[in-house]
Amino acid sequence: MATYVKFQPFVEALAEKVHNLGSDQLTLFLTTNAAIPTVGMATLSEVTQISYTNLSSRNITTSTSAQTSGTYKLVLTDLVLTASGAVATFRHFGIYNDTSTTDHLICMFDYGSDVTMASGDTFTVDFSASNGLLQIV
Amino acid sequence: MTRYILTQEHGDEKTRVTSRFTTTDREKAERMASSNPRIELTTEEEPDDPSN
Numbered sequence: 001m002a003t004y005v006k007f008q009p010f011v012e013a014l015a016e017k018v019h020n021l022g023s024d025q026l027t028l029f030l031t032t033n034a035a036i037p038t039v040g041m042a043t044l045s046e047v048t049q050i051s052y053t054n055l056s057s058r059n060i061t062t063s064t065s066a067q068t069s070g071t072y073k074l075v076l077t078d079l080v081l082t083a084s085g086a087v088a089t090f091r092h093f094g095i096y097n098d099t100s101t102t103d104h105l106i107c108m109f110d111y112g113s114d115v116t117m118a119s120g121d122t123f124t125v126d127f128s129a130s131n132g133l134l135q136i137v
Numbered sequence: 138m139t140r141y142i143l144t145q146e147h148g149d150e151k152t153r154v155t156s157r158f159t160t161t162d163r164e165k166a167e168r169m170a171s172s173n174p175r176i177e178l179t180t181e182e183e184p185d186d187p188s189n
Contacts, residue, residue, distance in 0.1 A: 004148040093156070109147045111156055112173040121160045128153035135151050 007105040009042035022065035024099035028058040030090035044103035054085035073132035079125045083117035140181045141166030
């Protein structure tokens with residue numbers, strides 16, 4: 001199974017009031033395999049993104065942000081990206097906080113193959129409703 | 138029309154994300170699936186557009 005990669009500065013940013021995961025706008029970013037982000041990166045300006053021409057909105061809707069019995073869980077609505085024309089090739093996708101002043105990074109995933117979308121193609125990020133994107137114990 | 142769906146799971150017991158790429162380009166779908174054993178390739182038939 002492909003790995004969930006947490007950006008390490010995220011935990012400090014979370015502890016120091018950079019994120020409000022219950023209300024901030026989380027957004028997806030895409031990168032090529034030649035520009036893989038590293039776990040020590042903190043903000044979006046450090047990431048080399050692809051051009052998003054011909055791609056639908058990358059904004060993610062938060063479903064729930066709540067704790068049960070002391071375990072916090074962030075659950076997100078599935079995001080469907082749709083191409084209206086040729087889209088630049090990508091392989092890695094990640095999530096950042098678009099509300100935070102410097103767009104702090106949260107996590108990323110490796111699709112494992114280059115994805116080249118043509119008109120009508122879709123790329124869905126299906127977040128688990130039971131596990132959530134992340135949990136804090 | 139046949140739609141090719143390439144599915145892959147990411148994460149662990151605490152975090153689970155499934156990514157799903159769909160295309161009507163069979164050659165592209167088969168090339169991607171063969172290059173990555175973690176990707177599962179399935180197909181789905183879409184009804185033809187009656188307006189055509």
